[in-house]
Amino acid sequence: PLRQEKEPKKPLNEESGEMLENLDLETRKEIAKIGMTATLGVAVVTAPFLKGNKPMKNIHTGAGVLLAGFALWHHLLYQGDKKKKFPKQTADKTAEAKAVIPEPALESKGC
Numbered sequence: 001p002l003r004q005e006k007e008p009k010k011p012l013n014e015e016s017g018e019m020l021e022n023l024d025l026e027t028r029k030e031i032a033k034i035g036m037t038a039t040l041g042v043a044v045v046t047a048p049f050l051k052g053n054k055p056m057k058n059i060h061t062g063a064g065v066l067l068a069g070f071a072l073w074h075h076l077l078y079q080g081d082k083k084k085k086f087p088k089q090t091a092d093k094t095a096e097a098k099a100v101i102p103e104p105a106l107e108s109k110g111c
Contacts, residue, residue, distance in 0.1 A: 025077065032074035039067040 023031070042063035049056040 029074065029077050032070050032077060035070035036067060036074060039063045039070060043067060 040063075043060055046056045046060040046063065050060055
């Protein structure tokens, strides 16, 4: 039989809303917050049922892992592009910046 060529996958269009990259930053931040809230809620609700209940332990552990993932994602969403905002300082500029900062004056405080 002849081998059929697979069609390349087409990127999803923006109307479908299925690709996270198409969402604006504020929407992604909101999704991360909702995810953190939901997974924390699951972890709290499953906590009393951990003793002797293997499925609840698995759900509780999974919720904890997801909470950590959502928290990391949330943190990274608030980080700007540091390369654009803060140009790398050379050793000379760092030394100049330290030399400009005055030492605090020592004041004697009497009673």
